[in-house]
Amino acid sequence: MTARNKHLQSMMRPYESSQHAVVAFQLVDGKVTYLHSGSNVPDVLCEDWIFEIGSITKVFTAILLCLLVEEGKIDPQAPVRDMSDTLDDVPAWITPNRLISHTSGLPNYVMPLWKALLRQEPDGPYAAFSRADLIAWFQNRRSGPRPSADRHVYSNLGVGLLGEAMAIMEQKPFIDLLAEKVTGPMGLKDTTDHLDSDQKSRFATPKTTGGKSVQPWTFQSLAAAGCLRSTARDLALFAKSVTRAIDTPETSLDRAIRKSAVPLLGLGPKGAMTPTAQCSGWLLMTPDKQKPGFLFHNGGTAGSSCALYVSPEREAAFAILSNNGVAGNLWGSTKLNWSNPMKRASELFAMV
Numbered sequence: 001m002t003a004r005n006k007h008l009q010s011m012m013r014p015y016e017s018s019q020h021a022v023v024a025f026q027l028v029d030g031k032v033t034y035l036h037s038g039s040n041v042p043d044v045l046c047e048d049w050i051f052e053i054g055s056i057t058k059v060f061t062a063i064l065l066c067l068l069v070e071e072g073k074i075d076p077q078a079p080v081r082d083m084s085d086t087l088d089d090v091p092a093w094i095t096p097n098r099l100i101s102h103t104s105g106l107p108n109y110v111m112p113l114w115k116a117l118l119r120q121e122p123d124g125p126y127a128a129f130s131r132a133d134l135i136a137w138f139q140n141r142r143s144g145p146r147p148s149a150d151r152h153v154y155s156n157l158g159v160g161l162l163g164e165a166m167a168i169m170e171q172k173p174f175i176d177l178l179a180e181k182v183t184g185p186m187g188l189k190d191t192t193d194h195l196d197s198d199q200k201s202r203f204a205t206p207k208t209t210g211g212k213s214v215q216p217w218t219f220q221s222l223a224a225a226g227c228l229r230s231t232a233r234d235l236a237l238f239a240k241s242v243t244r245a246i247d248t249p250e251t252s253l254d255r256a257i258r259k260s261a262v263p264l265l266g267l268g269p270k271g272a273m274t275p276t277a278q279c280s281g282w283l284l285m286t287p288d289k290q291k292p293g294f295l296f297h298n299g300g301t302a303g304s305s306c307a308l309y310v311s312p313e314r315e316a317a318f319a320i321l322s323n324n325g326v327a328g329n330l331w332g333s334t335k336l337n338w339s340n341p342m343k344r345a346s347e348l349f350a351m352v
Contacts, residue, residue, distance in 0.1 A: 003351060004026060004028070004348060004351050004352070005026065005033065005035060007344070007347065007348050007351065008024055008026055008035060008318055008320075008348060009024075009035055009037075010344070011024075011320060011339070011341060011344050011345070011348070012024050012035065012037060012320055013339070014326060014332070014335050014336040014339050014341075015305060015320060015322035015324050015326055015336075016037050016038055016322075016324075017038060017209075017211065017324065018038060018039065019038070019039060019207065019211030020038045020039060020207060020211070020322055020323055020324040021036070021038050021039050021040065021041060021046075021049060021051075021204045021322065021323050022036060022037050022038050022320065022321070022322040022324070023035070023036045023046045023047065023049055023051075023232045023320075023321050023322070024036070024232070024318060024319060024320045024321070025047065025232040025233075025235065025236045025317075025318060025319055026316075026317075026318040027236055027239050027240060027243075027316055027317040027318065028314075028316050028352050029315075029316075030240070030315075032233075032236045032240075034046055034047045034232055036049075038322075041202055041203075041204055044201070044202050046232065047231060047232045047233040047236075048190070048202055048231050048232075048233055049202055049203075049204050049231060049232070049321075050190055050195065050199055050202045050203045050204065050229050050230065050231050051203075051204050051229060051230065051231070051304050051306060051321040051322065051323055052206060052216055052217065052228075052229050052299070052301045052303070052304035052306075052323075053228050053229060053230045053235075053299045053304075053306050053308075053321070054217075054226045054228075054298075054299025054300050054301050054304060054305075054306065054327070055156075055225065055226050055297060055298065055299040055300070056228065056230075056235075056297050056298065056299040056306060056308050057223075057224065057225065057226045057227055057228040057299070058100075058159050058224070058225060058226070058281045058297060059260070059281040059282055059297050059308070060178060060182055060183065060191075060228065060281075061100070061159055061162060061163050061178075061224040061225075061281060062100050062260045062279075062280035062281025062282065063182050063253075063256050063257055063260050063280075063281070064163075064166060064177065064178055064181055064182050064256075065096055065100055065162065065166065065260075065280065066255075066256035066257070066259040066260045066280055067181055067182065067252060067253055067256035068166060068170075068181075069096075069256070069259070070252045070255050070256050070259070071252065073169070073170075074096055074166070074169075075096075076095060076096045076097040076100075077095055077096075077097055078095060078096075079092045079093070079094065079095060080094050080095060080096060080099065080161065080162070080165050081094075083165045083166075083168065083169045084165065084168045084169055086135065086168055087135075087138075087165055087168070089135065089138040089139045089141075090138050090161070091143050091146075093105075093146045093147070094106070094158075094161075096162055096165075097264065097280075098149070098158075099155075099158040099159060099161060099162040100159065100162060100264075100280045100281060101152075101264045101265050101278050101279075101280065102152050102153055102154050102155050102158060102159075102278060103147070103148075103149055103150065103151060103152055103153075103265065103278075104147070104155060104158045105144070105146075105147030105151070105153065106153075106155045106157045106158040106161070107153070107155060107157060108153070108154055108155050108156050108157065109125065109156060109157060110129060110133075110137050110157055122214075122215045123215050123216075123217060123218045124215070124216075124217030124218060124219070124301065124302065125217075126156070126160070126217065126218075126219045126220070126222045126223075126225070126226070127217065127218045127219065127220070128220070129219075129220055129221055129222055130220045130221055131164060131168075131220070131221045133220075133221065134160070134161065134164060134221040134222070150265060150271060152265060152267055152278060156222060156225040156226065157222065157225075159222075159224050159225045159281075160219075160221060160222025160223065160224050160225040161222075162224060163222075163223055163224020163225070164221045164222070164223075164224065166224075173223075174223045174224050174227075175192065175193050175194070175223060175227065179192065181253075182253070185253055186237065186238060186241050186253070187237060188230070188234045188237060188238060189234065190202075190229070190230055190231045190233070190234050191228055191229070191230040191231075191234045191235075191238070192228065192229065193218075193219065193223060193227040193228055193229065195229065199229075202231075203216075203229070204304075204322075204323035205303075205323060206301060206302065206303020206304045206323050206325065207303045207323050207324060207325065208302065208303060208325045208328075208329065209324060209325055209326060209329040209331070209332045213303070214302045214303040214325070215302075215303075216229075216301070216303070216304075217301045217302065226299065226301070230321075231321075232319065232321055235308060235319045235321070236317070236319070239308070239310050239317030239319070240317070241257065242257055242261075242295070242310050242312070242317070243310065243311075243312050243315045243316070243317065245257035245258050246258050246261055246312040247312065247315070259280065260279060260280040260281055260282060261279050261280075261282055261284070261295055261312065262279060262280070263277035263278065263279050263284050264277075264278055264279060264280065265277065265278040266278075267283075273286075274286040274289065274293075275287050275342075279295070281297065282295040282296065282297055283295070283296045283297060284296075285342055285345070285346075286346075287342045287343050287345075287346045288343070288346045291346040291347070291349065291350040292311050292313045292314050292346070292349045292350065292352075293311070293313065294309050294310060294311040294345060294346070294349055295309070295310040295311075295312070296308065296309050296310075296342070296345070298327070299327070300325065300326065300327020300328055300333075301325065301327070301328065302325050302328050303323060303324075303325040303328075304321075304322065304323050304324070304325060305322050305324055305325060305326040305327040305328075305332075305336075306319065306320060306321040306322060307319060307320050307341065309345045309348075309349075311349045311352070314349050314352040316349055316352045318345075318348065
């Protein structure tokens with residue numbers, strides 16, 4: 001086993017147990033290698049096991065936005081409510097750029113966290129929130145003052161609104177629009193929200209950190225914030241497309257991918273672009289100025305946790321996918337943070 005694979009294997013450990021399936025890939029020099037540990041999905045190659053990828057969906061939403069901008073259909077600086085009369089109650093300062101950069105001032109969820117915890121739904125906190133609910137939320141909301149353009153507040157609601165606005169404008173469901181414009185052209189056959197019978201047979205059942213099976217999350221109007229499931233094979237193909245598009249964009253989709261990786265807001269001290277900058281969907285991470293920076297997003301549901309890292313500079317990438325709800329468990333997420341994944345990712349890309 002190479003030193004890089006050993007390093008990646010060590011990064012998989014916070015997700016691992018005998019009751020959970022963990023898969024990782026590493027893309028270097030155009031070649032993809034896969035690693036796995038824990039329980040198996042029977043009779044299926046590990047690279048074809050399907051996992052919830054949660055908020056990594058936001059990266060795909062961002063690319064869709066950038067593509068519609070590229071096509072001249074959306075002005076990213078114009079009010080979102082200009083995209084449809086249905087959205088008249090959305091405040092005028094909320095633009096696509098503010099939504100995808102988490103500077104809209106919208107909260108992370110549609111109700112205080114304590115209420116969400118009291119009203120836990122087996123299909124996840126977004127399952128019952130429809131387009132009508134989204135519109136009603138803005139109609140009933142008391143609009144506060146316009147937030148500062150550099151005030152960064154992560155918002156599932158904001159990115160969900162953006163996806164639904166694009167769906168309304170294009171008059172088709174968000175997932176259909178995404179398949180038509182992004183995942184389909186990229187050949188990502190297993191990156192979707194609804195699974196057919198073959199895909200269901202390859203789905204790694206979501207589990208809590210203790211190994212208890214839980215329902216996969218489902219989405220309605222906030223699908224753009226976290227609805228996707230995917231495989232290591234698809235994410236490796238996606239990462240390869242990202243590195244190629246950023247280096248030599250040839251198509252409108254390539255240009256959209258490249259645009260999605262442009263920093264919009266520095267999240268470092270006094271607004272510095274290091275060690276962290278917000279791009280469209282992606283975060284640009286530079287934990288060590290002596291080592292290559294990389295694009296990053298992670299995702300978590302009640303029973304799945306994953307992370308995707310892409311270094312355009314090194315034309316390399318890796319990801320970890322699991323059916324372990326580490327992200328939704330306080331102790332599990334604490335142990336993951338203690339492992340310092342950003343530093344370890346920087347070290348891994350420095351080995352390339």
